[in-house]
Each structure stands twice: as C-alpha cells, then as structure tokens.
Amino acid sequence: MCGIVGYLGNKEKKEIILNGLKELEYRGYDSAGMAILCNDELKFYKKAGKLQNLSDFMNDLSFKELGVAIGHTRWATHGKPDDINSHPHYGEFSCVIHNGIIENYKELKEELKNVNFNSQTDTEVIVHLFEEYTKKFDVYTAFSEVVKKLQGAYAILLITKKAKNTIFFAKNNAPLIIAKGDNDKEFYLASCDAPLVGISKEVAYLNDGDYGYISEDKITLLNGKIEFKQLSSDRQSAQKDGFSTFMEKEIYEQAQIVKNVILGRIKNDKICFDELSSLENNFSKIIICACGTSYHAALASAYLFEREAKIEVRIEIASEFRYKDAYLDKNALFICISQSGETADTLEALKIAKENNLKTLALCNVDNSSIARLADYCVLIRAGIEKSVASTKAFCAQMVNLWLLSLYFNKNEKRALKDEIFVLKNLDLSVNKTQHEKIKRLSKRYLHGHGFFFISRDIFYPLALEASLKLKEISYLHAEGYAAGEMKHGPIALADSELFCVAFMPKNMLYEKTKSNVLELSARDANILVISPIEFDMADDFIKTKDCNHYMIEFFEMMVIMQLFALEIANKVGANVDMPRNLAKSVTVE
Ligand code: F6R
Numbered sequence: 001m002c003g004i005v006g007y008l009g010n011k012e013k014k015e016i017i018l019n020g021l022k023e024l025e026y027r028g029y030d031s032a033g034m035a036i037l038c039n040d041e042l043k044f045y046k047k048a049g050k051l052q053n054l055s056d057f058m059n060d061l062s063f064k065e066l067g068v069a070i071g072h073t074r075w076a077t078h079g080k081p082d083d084i085n086s087h088p089h090y091g092e093f094s095c096v097i098h099n100g101i102i103e104n105y106k107e108l109k110e111e112l113k114n115v116n117f118n119s120q121t122d123t124e125v126i127v128h129l130f131e132e133y134t135k136k137f138d139v140y141t142a143f144s145e146v147v148k149k150l151q152g153a154y155a156i157l158l159i160t161k162k163a164k165n166t167i168f169f170a171k172n173n174a175p176l177i178i179a180k181g182d183n184d185k186e187f188y189l190a191s192c193d194a195p196l197v198g199i200s201k202e203v204a205y206l207n208d209g210d211y212g213y214i215s216e217d218k219i220t221l222l223n224g225k226i227e228f229k230q231l232s233s234d235r236q237s238a239q240k241d242g243f244s245t246f247m248e249k250e251i252y253e254q255a256q257i258v259k260n261v262i263l264g265r266i267k268n269d270k271i272c273f274d275e276l277s278s279l280e281n282n283f284s285k286i287i288i289c290a291c292g293t294s295y296h297a298a299l300a301s302a303y304l305f306e307r308e309a310k311i312e313v314r315i316e317i318a319s320e321f322r323y324k325d326a327y328l329d330k331n332a333l334f335i336c337i338s339q340s341g342e343t344a345d346t347l348e349a350l351k352i353a354k355e356n357n358l359k360t361l362a363l364c365n366v367d368n369s370s371i372a373r374l375a376d377y378c379v380l381i382r383a384g385i386e387k388s389v390a391s392t393k394a395f396c397a398q399m400v401n402l403w404l405l406s407l408y409f410n411k412n413e414k415r416a417l418k419d420e421i422f423v424l425k426n427l428d429l430s431v432n433k434t435q436h437e438k439i440k441r442l443s444k445r446y447l448h449g450h451g452f453f454f455i456s457r458d459i460f461y462p463l464a465l466e467a468s469l470k471l472k473e474i475s476y477l478h479a480e481g482y483a484a485g486e487m488k489h490g491p492i493a494l495a496d497s498e499l500f501c502v503a504f505m506p507k508n509m510l511y512e513k514t515k516s517n518v519l520e521l522s523a524r525d526a527n528i529l530v531i532s533p534i535e536f537d538m539a540d541d542f543i544k545t546k547d548c549n550h551y552m553i554e555f556f557e558m559m560v561i562m563q564l565f566a567l568e569i570a571n572k573v574g575a576n577v578d579m580p581r582n583l584a585k586s587v588t589v590e
Contacts, residue, residue, distance in 0.1 A: 002087075002099040003073040006157045006167050006189030008214055009181055010066040013038070017071035018055055020188075020195030023239065024073050025051050030081030030368060031074045034058075035088040035095035037159045038067030044095050046086035066216075068167050070157040070189075072097035075384065076367040080120070089124040091131040094160035098123040099191055100153030100174040103264045108149060126156060134162060140213065143168045144222050147211045152263055155191055156211075163215070170211035173259060178219060179203040180228065187214045193231060194239045202228045245577040247388035247474070251563045254396045255429040258556075260382045261400040266421055271408040276361070279377055281409055283333040283359065285312040289321050289349040290337040291587070293391040293469060294398060298337050299462035300555075301402035308406040308420070318345035322352060334358040337402075339386060339394035341369020343587050350374055363401055365394050379405070388578045390474050392563045395466060396429065396556070403552060423550045429560055435543065436564055442529070442541055443568035449498040449527070452479035453491065454562070456504035457514050459555060463504060467562035474570040474580050484517035495524035502565070503539075505532035506554035507547065531558050 003024025007016045017034045025032075032054040033046030045061075047053040051073060063069065072087035088095035102108070105122035108129060115128045126146060133142035139162045147156075153173035159166070169176060169189060179188040179200035190196050196203055210224030219226060243249035265272055286305055288298040295317055302313040316326070318336070322345060328334075334353035338346045341364035350371055353360050362375035365383050372378045383397035407420055446452075452471060454464035465481035472479045482491055484503070495501070503518045505511055511534065522528050522538045530539035533547045533554070545557045570577050 002075045002191070003195075004097055004099055004155055004157060004176065004189065004191040005071045005195050006169070007069045007187070008067075008165060008167055008216070009186035010064070011186070013063040013067065013069035014058055014061055016188075017069050018051065018058075020190060021051050021054075021071050021073050023194035024191065030076045031083065031086035032072065033074075033086045033088050033097070034069060034071035035090070035097070035159060036063045036067065036069040037095075037161065037164070038063050038065040040161060040164070042093065042095060042159070042161050044088045044090055046083055046088065048082045048086060066165060068159050068165060070095065070097050070159055070167065072099075076380075081368045085119045085121050087121075087123060089119060089121060089127050091127045093162060094127050094131055094158060096123060096127040096130070096156060096158040098126060098157075099155040100172075101260070101263045102126065102150055102154060103152030104150070122152075126150070127158065130158060130160070134160075139163045139166075139168075140220075140222065143170075143213065144211070147223075153260065157189060163213070166213050166215045168211075168213045169206070171206040172208045173256070176206045176210075177203050178206065178214065178226065179231065185217050187219070189214075192239075192241060196231055201231055203231045204228045244571075245388065245567070247390055247392060247563075247567055247577050250386060250388055250393040251560060251567065252431050253384070254393050254560065255431075257383055257393050257397050258400055258427050258429050260384075261397050262404070262424055262427075265404050266425065269418055269421055271404055271417075271421075273379060273405070273408055275379060276377055276408070279333075279359065279361070281411065282331075283311075284329055284331040285314065286333050286335060286409075287314045287316065287328070287353070287358075288335045288337065289316045289318045289346060289353075291318050291343050291345055293395050293466060294337040294339060294343075294346070296462045296466040296469065297395055297398035297402060298335075299465065300399060300459050301406065303459040303462075304403055304406035305409070309410040310412055311409060316349070318343070318349040322348045326352075328353065328356045328358060330357060332358055334360045335363065336360070336371060336375065337363045337398055338369075338371050339365045339381075339383070339391055339398075340587075341366040341371040343371070345587075347371050347374070363398060365397070389580055389583050390470055390566075390577070392470075396559065399556070399559070400424070400427075423552060427553065427556060429556055431560060431564070435561065438543065439561065439564045440568050442543075443565065443572050445541070446500055446529075446569055447477075447572055449500050450478065451494070452477065452500045452502060453487075453494075453521070453526075454479065454481045454502045454504070455484040455487065455514070455517060455521075456506075457484050457510045459551070460504040460506060460509060460514075460558065463555060463559060463562065464502075466559075467502065467504075467566065470563060470566035471569060473583060474566055474577050475573050475575055476581070477569065477573070484514045487517050487520060492520060492524065495521050495526040497525040497527070499526040500529065501526045502529045502562075503531065504558050504562075505530055505534065505536065506545075506551050506558070507533045508549065508551035508554055531561055
C-alpha cells in the first residue's frame with residue numbers, strides 16, 4: 001500500500017529517493033517524506049499530499065556526500081493523512097519508515113510511558129523502542145530486540161546517528177528488496193522492483209522474518225539469509241510485478257489483502273473495530289448504498305448481516321436512492337461502500353442520510369476521499385491502490401470487511417464466533433496456478449454465442465451478478481447474473497445451444513436446489529460450466545474447487561475463479577483489460 005525506497009552511497013540522495021518514490025506513488029499518495037543522514041547530520045522532510053509537495057519543499061537541497069537516505073509514500077491506515085503522520089517518524093537520533101501495520105503498537109506504547117509521541121501512527125513506536133533499547137544494548141542488538149517485539153506486517157528501514165552509513169531493515173508480510181548499485185559500496189532498497197529498474201541489475205527479495213543492516217560495503221543478516229537474482233529491465237512490467245495486466249496482478253494480490261484486512265481485527269477471539277468504538281450497536285436496521293461492484297458487495301453482505309447478526313438490511317443502488325425520496329428510519333445505520341470514496345451518486349446518497357440525521361458509516365479504500373471524510377465513521381478496507389478499472393481486490397477487501405462487520409455487530413451470544421474467526425484467519429486466496437492454466441485453456445471456448453448467464457443462490461447470487469459485470473465490462477460480451485431460482489420465471493426462454501451458463505454450485509449452500517436449476521438449463525441445450533467441489537456429470541465444462549466446510553471459503557475461491565475467467569476471456573478477445581472502453585476508475589459524475 002505504501003512505498004519504500006532506501007539508498008546508501010555517495011550519489012545525490014534527494015533525487016534518488018524522489019525518483020524512486022515517483023515509481024511507487026501510484027500505491028499511496030496521502031503524503032511523502034524522506035530522511036537523510038550525511039556528515040553526522042540527520043535531517044528529515046515530510047509533506048502531506050502528492051510527492052510533488054515534498055519535491056517542491058526540498059527544492060534547493062542537495063546531499064552529495066557519502067551517507068544514507070530513506071523515503072516513503074504513505075497510504076494512511078492509522079491516523080490522518082497530514083504532515084505529522086507522514087513518514088519518516090523520528091526520535092532523538094533516529095528515523096524510521098514502515099509499510100504495513102504493527103498490530104501490537106498499543107501494547108508496545110505501554111513500554112514507553114515516558115516518551116512523547118508526535119503522531120497517531122502505529123509506526124512511531126518502532127523508533128522510540130529502538131532508541132530506548134540503545135540505552136541497554138549496542139545498536140545492532142537494539143534493532144534485533146525491536147524486531148522480535150513487533151507483531152503484524154512490516155517492511156521497515158531505520159537510520160540512526162549512532163551507526164553512520166548504515167540502514168537497518170526488517171521484513172514480515174510486506175515486500176522488501178535489496179539491490180546492488182554500481183559498485184561494492186552502493187546499495188538500494190525498495191518495496192517493489194519498479195524503482196530499481198535501470199539502476200540495479202542484481203536484487204535480493206527478502207523473506208518474511210529477515211532482518212539485518214547494510215553498512216558501507218556489506219549486508220549483514222541478523223536473521224535469515226539472502227540470495228541475489230537478476231532484475232528484469234522493463235519498467236512497466238516491474239510496476240506490474242511481472243504480470244501482464246494490473247488486473248491479473250490485483251487478483252493475485254488478494255491472498256495478501258485478506259491478511260492485511262484481518263490484521264488487528266481479531267483479538268482474543270473478538271472482532272475489533274477501534275474506529276467504531278463510539279458507535280452504539282442499537283440501530284434498528286442497516287441501509288447500505290453503493291454502485292457497481294461495491295453494490296454487489298453490499299448485496300452479498302445482506303446475507304451475512306441477516307444470517308450472522310440477525311439485523312434487517314436494506315440495499316440501495318445509490319443512483320436510485322438519491323432521487324426516490326426514500327423513507328428513512330431515524331434509528332437505522334446508513335452504510336455506504338465505495339472503493340474510490342468519490343463516486344458522485346454514493347456521495348449524494350450519503351449526504352441525504354446525513355441530512356436525515358442517520359448515523360453514517362463509510363467503507364472506503366481511499367482515506368482522504370470525500371466519502372471517507374463526510375461519514376460519521378469510516379472503515380478503511382485496506383486493499384491498496386487499485387489500478388485496474390475493473391475492480392477485483394477492492395471487492396475482495398470489501399467482502400472480508402463486511403463479513404468482519406457482520407460478526408462485530410452480532411448481538412446473538414450463541415453464535416459460533418470462534419468457528420467464524422478460525423475460518424477468517426485461515427482464509428487462503430492464493431491463486432491455484434494449475435487452475436489458472438485450466439481457465440486460460442477453457443476461455444477460448446467461450447468467445448461465440450449470444451451471451452452468458454451466471455447463476456447461483458444465496459450469497460453466491462450477488463457473486464453471479466459481479467461475475468457478469470466483470471465479464472461484460474472487460475470483454476464486451478453480453479452477460480447477466482441471475483438468482484438460479486429465477487430462471488423459470490423468464491430468462492430460461494433464452495436457453496439454447498448458443499447460451500453459456502456458468503453456475504456456482506457450492507457444497508455448503510443450497511447445492512441440490514441450484515443443481516435442479518442447472519439441469520433445467522442443460523435440458524434446453526445451454527452450454528454449462530459448473531464451478532463446484534462436487535463433480536457434475538451434466539456439465540460441459542467443470543472447474544473443481546476445494547472441498548471445505550464453510551460457504552465463505554467457497555465464496556472467495558469462486559470469486560477468484562470468476563475474476564480469472566473474465567480476465568482470460570478478455571485477453572482472448574484482445575480487449576484492453578486494464579482500461580476498458582467507456583469506463584473510468586472513479587465516477588465523479590452522475
Ligand atoms: C466495476 C467497478 C465499478 C465500481 C463503481 C463504484 O469493476 O469498478 O462498478 O465498483 O463505479 O465505484 P466505487 O466503489 O469507487 O464507489
């Protein structure tokens with residue numbers, strides 16, 4: 001989500017860091033900052049907003065002597081996107097930058113009772129803890145001791161006046177790369193390949209749990225081991241981490257995003273949303289408003305809120321809601337869901353809810369967005385910047401957050417919360433490469449015909465709607481999503497040998513009922529693709545999913561499959577996957 005760059009050497013440091021951050025800016029642009037240590041002087045600069053603000057702020061400065069520099073672009077998770085919360089965070093003689101979330105930062109702050117914290121971030125605790133430990137240990141041991149205390153996800157760079165020409169680093173569940181420079185005494189660090197392309201040929205991708213330091217001519221691992229590889233030389237593909245499109249990259253990122261979303265949300269078998277602590281759980285119902293993919297997440301969440309939390313839910317398309325003069329129960333909680341936080345219709349709907357004095361909660365991916373600012377409460381979904389116009393990882397993050405919220409709002413003591421938490425913690429969305437290859441092969445059979453029906457039941461019905469939206473927006477093929485039980489009420493009239501029917505048939509949700517509906521379509525000669533853990537003889541094509549005992553595991557696995565299916569068909573028809581015609585990423589007009 002955030003971006004990290006580091007440099008050790010005697011070239012001009014400000015430009016190296018700014019150029020590196022430029023490559024990363026698309027990941028986070030709430031603020032940017034850098035710290036430079038040369039000639040025993042440690043200086044830091046940070047500015048809210050785009051990187052250009054930092055660049056302008058540092059306009060006349062230059063740092064050519066041998067030394068170290070670290071830089072950061074921020075995607076806010078803890079604390080407002082202002083100058084103070086920008087990285088680097090500093091103590092008396094050290095500075096730190098960090099990507100990820102330190103889950104136990106509140107506990108660690110307890111150890112630092114005499115320290116004045118400047119920011120609201122989780123990161124700042126790292127630098128104070130380090131300085132505190134240097135009172136007892138040498139700097140290397142102090143850094144090791146800090147890392148051992150950290151829980152959560154992190155890629156960390158730390159520099160200190162107590163160790164000249166040295167950058168300390170640590171990695172866990174957030175990417176970090178070390179790159180060799182032009183000579184033995186020059187090193188770069190970055191959170192992805194992009195800033196390193198063209199300036200380094202050899203890179204080492206650190207593993208989770210690795211930490212150590214780089215000093216003038218060597219890298220010392222205090223934990224783990226390091227292996228250098230050749231770096232690809234294509235900048236575009238480096239930004240895409242080697243994937244051919246941002247959409248594919250974002251589908252593959254979802255496994256990590258689930259981990260980011262649940263970080264800090266589950267403590268002692270309880271669901272935690274600190275940002276909602278003052279929101280009383282006494283609302284009469286929930287009204288959810290959104291557009292497009294976010295609307296599908298809303299529809300899906302209704303099944304969770306009603307089933308898990310036993311709360312009545314009403315779902316509204318924002319563009320409809322804003323003009324319908326809706327009856328609003330004053331005791332309802334109004335939730336709006338928006339990846340960008342700027343969608344005009346959703347923003348207007350939120351304003352209407354506020355005018356009617358409803359409590360409002362936004363689920364957004366962009367912290368300083370209009371919707372995030374306007375709502376009384378905001379939960380950031382933590383998907384990181386989504387570059388592909390077709391939303392994938394934001395939908396995934398919305399769904400995990402909504403599932404967590406449905407458990408958080410649950411007032412029913414008898415629920416099996418422990419079981420749900422176990423499933424959430426073990427949710428694995430890693431793409432099965434063999435399955436992806438199969439989908440690639442299958443996709444070429446789906447390029448003709450007069451259209452697609454995606455069908456299923458329960459929470460898999462909104463998934464079918466989302467599948468049809470994904471396919472139509474990037475491949476321009478006609479697709480519809482239907483509740484499987486609705487087929488017989490009209491749509492089945494379209495069934496013939498030129499219709500493709502994709503059926504989600506989870507084992508743990510109304511399998512037999514959906515099966516009957518699929519058989520009705522098969523009897524009318526439609527081409528059937530079944531996605532299920534249970535073999536199905538009557539299907540023309542079959543994608544087998546994992547056998548498991550929870551329908552939400554099936555939901556997320558089928559979500560990945562339908563995204564890949566849309567992607568591969570779009571690739572086959574030669575469409576511009578990341579920038580489909582007629583669409584925009586942020587829809588700020590009515
Ligand atoms: C589809 C897609 C759109 C958005 C919709 C709402 O892939 O991305 O349907 O979901 O425009 O956007 P947000 O969530 O930013 O309000």
